[in-house]
Amino acid sequence: MNIHYGDDVLSVYALAPSLTGDAEAIGQHLTGCHECRGRLQFIDELDDAFRDPEMWAAVDLLQTRPRRIEAAMAEHLRIEKEDSDAEALLEPLLKSPIRFHDVDVEGDARFHTAGVVRKLCRAAHARHEKQPQFSLLIAEAACRIALGLPKSGNERRSLLALSVRERANAFRYLGRFAEGLKSLADAEKLFDQSPGTDPFDLAVVWYIRATIYMKSERLQDGAALASEAALIFRSYGDTLRELSAVMAEACCLALNGEPLKAVGAFERVISIARSTGEREMLARALQNAGVSYLASGDPSNAVPCLEEAMAIFDEIALPTERARSMWKLATALAAEGRLSEAVRQLDDTRVELLRLGLVNDAALATLEWAEVQLALSKTEGVADACASIVFEFESEGMRRSASLALAYLHESLRSGSVTRTIVREVRAFLEELSTHPEATFNPAFGESSPSVS
Secondary structure (H helix, E strand, O other): OOOOOOOOHHHHHHHHHHHHOOOHHHHHHHHHHHHHHHHHHHHHHHHHHHOOOOOOOHHHHOOOOOHHHHHHHHHHHHHHHHHHHHHHHOOOOHHHHHHHHOOOOOOHHHOHHHHHHHHHHHHHHOOOOHHHHHHHHHHHHHHHHHHHHOOOOOHHHHHHHHHHHHHHHHHHHHOOOHHHHHHHHHHHHHOOOOOOOHHHHHHHHHHHHHHHHHOOOOOOHHHHHHHHHHHHHOOOOOOOHHHHHHHHHHHHHOOOOOOOHHHHHHHHHHHHHHHOOHHHHHHHHHHHHHHHHOOOOOOHHHHHHHHHHHHHHHHHOOOHHHHHHHHHHHHHHHHOHHHHHHHHHHHHHHHHHHHOOOOHHHHHHHHHHHHHHHHHHOOOOOHHHHOOOOOOOOHHHHHHHHHHHHHHHHHHHHOOOOOOOHHHHHHHHHHHHHHOOOOOOOOHHHHHHOOOO
């Protein structure tokens, strides 16, 4: 017996496969079912007719100019009232996830309006960073309500596109990247085929996709998409979004091992942030530019960036970021050969990082301090400082690997064979361990190495 999908399921699949819950199964069924393929084709054709600008233009031409103005004013007033009603309905429910969850917004006809969808999209967007689970709940409700709006309305597709985009954004903040990318593909298709859609809507989709690429190590793709989005945001005069997009591009370039290109992008962020007065973004861009200058072998340009970043982080009360900029400044001073200044800065930095509870950062800064001390031929206090190093890792395997590396260091200190190179080797391994937990410690000095057994 061949079981067919209903028109409601096929309609959703035609609009946004990620909302069906089982897009792969439906796709496989369609390859072998002539009847369902035929009905899907009819649904697509009907949808195309409702999206055809010529149809809406023909309707508009049937009205005289005064009637068109009157109709436009009536539409404006309708949307204003719809949004006002949605605000009154939803505001009490959006105060907590429990209150929202306890009301059947999908089953209550009062909530089945375009205004409610718009309000839910705004509410989801405002909660992505601090309440991502709640924002996903809100965005999914918006998607389902948008799907239920009249198929003949010219708003339905664009509202569904907005809803699916916010759903993708929630997935991004939750780290559910594969689901986020599927939703973004649907949102892009919906925006691309909606009457009245402009490039700005698509650029927002590209920016979100770029940030997911950055977090999932598709760095070249992320940099290219963020750059395209930034150009469109600039053409619309949206400097804040342009700032975010260029920052994403710069971070992708830096993570991809392209520090010179990253420096150029971070300098663009710095320029925009200065013009808009975005102090936190300016400080982060300065910090990242400093790190990229360091990676490109240009510590002299890194120093002023990091000094200004420290001052701004202090001004806006972000002590953890100030401490990290302070640490990178010490690294830049050491790279310039200003070792006495660097060792004092590193000593202050490791104390501050420990005070802030950044145990791993404090341990790495201590190793860097020890390295510079040895470069100055000063061994006093190095063994004691290294003996007090503590790392916090999630897995037993990472803790075991870190213990082996530290044992190697401690044995070289005990035997008097420690060198800057040994300290640097241990530090580089422990830095790598946080991002590559499967790494194993293999000293580079072979038979001449101290025993760690």
